[in-house]
Amino acid sequence: MKKLLLIVSFFTYIFAQPNLKNLSVIELFKKQYYTYICMHRWIYINKYEKKREDLLSLVAYSCLKKHFLTPALDLSKVLRMTKEGRINSTYITTLFMMKLLLIQYLNNENSLLEVTLPKINNDLLAHVFYLIQKQKPEVKNYQTEVSDDEKHYIITYKPYINNIIIDIYQNGKLIKKEKYW
Known part of the structure; x- marks a missing residue:
């Protein structure tokens, strides 16, 4: 009986989803289908490059x-026609550069102290990047730790999947885990 209920629930969920292909980027964004939008980025790039x-x-x-x-x-490669597009492109490439520099740091290949990048205030990866530059923590097994006034961060590089994982602790409890691909 439980299996039947599970199967019915699964199919109800699958078929109850709207046909996402028929929704505009704006509608998808408002409904927070971020992964769908990102994974179909080439459709949008081909459709809107030099237009929107x-x-x-x-x-x-x-x-x-x-x-x-x-x-x-x-997307950063095609955002170049307008001032806002160029600003967004710079933002994306700066975050990506921070990720690459963190990977080098977590591989004991590079000191982040020698690099000055544009300031980004509203992103966790950037926040951790600046903390590492300031605190110069030791790296062991592709991992390091930094803290600010409120939280403690454990930053780990996963070489086999090329991701950076940031575990966020507050009062000794894990409150969030973020993965940067």
């Missing part, structure tokens, strides 16, 4: 909402 950088910026922001930095780079 505002919509391409939404696609890029969708990738960033899910911490998909590598796919967001595809």
